[in-house]
Amino acid sequence: MPANSTSLPRAYVTPRALLTGAAAAEAVAAGWAWPLLGGRLAFGAMDVSMRKDGAVVRLGAIGRADYQKDASAIAPAVLAAIESQISALAPPRPAFAGLEGERPALMGVLNVTPDSFSDGGRFAGLDAAVAHAVTLVEAGAAMIDVGGESTRPGATPVTEPEETARVMPVIRALAARRIPLSIDTRHAFVMAEALAAGAAVVNDITGLAGDSKSLETVARSKAAVVLMHMRGEPATMQDNPVYVWAPADIYDFLEERIAACLAAGIPKARIAVDPGLGFGKTDLHNAQIMDHLALFHGLGCRLVVGASRKGFIGRLSRGEGAQDRLPGSLAAALHAVGQGAQILRVHDVAETGQALAVAARLAAGH
Numbered sequence: 320m321p322a323n324s325t326s327l328p329r330a331y332v333t334p335r336a337l338l339t340g341a342a343a344a345e346a347v348a349a350g351w352a353w354p355l356l357g358g359r360l361a362f363g364a365m366d367v368s369m370r371k372d373g374a375v376v377r378l379g380a381i382g383r384a385d386y387q388k389d390a391s392a393i394a395p396a397v398l399a400a401i402e403s404q405i406s407a408l409a410p411p412r413p414a415f416a417g418l419e420g421e422r423p424a425l426m427g428v429l430n431v432t433p434d435s436f437s438d439g440g441r442f443a444g445l446d447a448a449v450a451h452a453v454t455l456v457e458a459g460a461a462m463i464d465v466g467g468e469s470t471r472p473g474a475t476p477v478t479e480p481e482e483t484a485r486v487m488p489v490i491r492a493l494a495a496r497r498i499p500l501s502i503d504t505r506h507a508f509v510m511a512e513a514l515a516a517g518a519a520v521v522n523d524i525t526g527l528a529g530d531s532k533s534l535e536t537v538a539r540s541k542a543a544v545v546l547m548h549m550r551g552e553p554a555t556m557q558d559n560p561v562y563v564w565a566p567a568d569i570y571d572f573l574e575e576r577i578a579a580c581l582a583a584g585i586p587k588a589r590i591a592v593d594p595g596l597g598f599g600k601t602d603l604h605n606a607q608i609m610d611h612l613a614l615f616h617g618l619g620c621r622l623v624v625g626a627s628r629k630g631f632i633g634r635l636s637r638g639e640g641a642q643d644r645l646p647g648s649l650a651a652a653l654h655a656v657g658q659g660a661q662i663l664r665v666h667d668v669a670e671t672g673q674a675l676a677v678a679a680r681l682a683a684g685h
Contacts, residue, residue: 329370330400331567333614334362334408335380337657339682351383356616357411359421360659366611367401368567375564407617412661413588415621416520416543417499418461422679423656425671426501426664427452427460428627431485432469448489449496456498458669464522465489465513466503470598472557472630479508490516501545507532514540522664524549524598526576534583543589545623546576550599557599565604566611569594573618591662593623597631605631609651612658625664626651627671649674 334355338346343361346352352361365386367378381389390398418424431448442448452463467485468477477485482504493500494517501520502513507530510521519542526546527533537544548569550560562568573592580590592615594608615622626632632647633639639647645667652663652671656678665671 327400327403328396329567329571330397330404331368331370331375331570331611331614332401332404332408332617333366333566333611334360334364334616334659335366335613336363336382337361337613337659338363350387353383353405354409355613356659357409359411362408362613365405368564369397369400370563370567373563375567404617407619408613410619412619412621415588415591415662416462416501418621418662423660423675424461424662425459425668426462426464426623426662427455427458427668428664428666429455429463429465429489430469431465431467431489443485445488445492449492452489452493452498453496455668459672460668462499462501462520463493464501464503464520464664465493465518466522467509468504470524470553472553472597474553476552476554479506482506482509483512487512487516490518494518505529505533507536510536510542511540514542519543520545522593523547524553524595526573527580528576534579534585537580538584541589543591544580544585545591545593546573546580546620547593547623547625548572548595548598553598560599560601560604562604565600565607566594566614569608570614570618573615577618577620587619591621591623592618593625593664596624596626597629600631602631602634605629606635609654612655612660616659621661622659623662623664624651624655624660626655627663627665627667645670653678 338352338361344358347354347361352363355362364380364382366380369376429448429452431443433443442451465486467482490513500518501522502518503522504510505523505525521537521542522545524547550556577590596605627648628641628644632644636647653674656675
């Protein structure tokens with residue numbers, strides 16, 4: 320049940336001062352930090368905000384030592400709400416569609432559309448799509464995310480028959496090669512067809528809210544699902560998107576969608592969440608989400624981040640086009656993993672894998 324449906328005030332806790340490995344375990348044992356994700360990480364401080372009368376009020380950053388010392392001065396209901404969020408951050412996350420362990424998993428992007436923002440239709444043909452998917456897997460992708468509808472800002476919707484005709488030959492060909500697959504769609508019919516052909520995950524930009532049959536389709540199939548947040552429709556989502564505070568509003572939406580999944584019979588172990596960078600967000604909203612990524616661990620699901628080649632990367636830099644955003648995409652990937660993200664949806668699998676491997680070895684002191 321969502322926390323905001325209880326008598327507790329609504330608290331938002333973003334872990335700060337994150338530690339990894341032996342340093343995390345030592346800090347938790349010494350009482351200097353709270354455990355995060357089963358102790359794989361720890362956080363020595365937290366950024367706390369509260370929702371009151373529709374507004375979100377930031378209480379500020381609180382260190383572990385100060386919290387221990389001053390907790391008695393916090394109103395009991397507020398303290399209980401904060402403690403509830405801290406407790407939700409602590410447990411490890413279960414395996415998701417066969418993805419487990421501590422290393423971040425890479426979900427390779429395969430757009431079989433003629434109008435993709437990132438590759439301009441290079442992989443719309445069956446042979447090109449299959450060859451590219453094999454290349455991504457050989458480069459280290461744990462799963463291939465196949466999409467047949469461009470959902471870039473301003474995109475025109477496609478019909479279900481057209482989307483199905485684009486993705487199904489590719490799904491069948493890749494499933495025959497035993498490549499783990501995700502179907503990127505917001506249409507229940509396409510979900511059902513892809514899952515029956517061998518896809519294991521539904522990646523839905525509407526969080527299974529865009530089609531009345533989506534929840535039932537995923538629940539019946541026993542598939543896993545990535546619930547993403549999007550404000551509005553792709554065609555209009557960038558027309559002045561407004562939030563009270565983007566991280567909190569998105570958190571609440573995802574929490575509600577998790578509750579809907581649970582009610583439909585989809586257990587939390589089969590659910591991952593994605594805050595939806597670039598989908599109905601300004602650059603400020605995207606920056607706020609990235610700064611508060613660790614907040615979303617409080618939902619109790621694996622965290623998916625898809626920043627690869629997004630337009631905001633170019634706008635935060637020098638206006639580079641999609642094909643020239645690799646360095647910024649790698650920076651975003653490293654930041655996301657530093658905040659505990661378990662799955663990265665990326666176009667450049669080999670390059671991202673190399674960046675993560677080097678960063679991990681340097682952090683370990685080898």
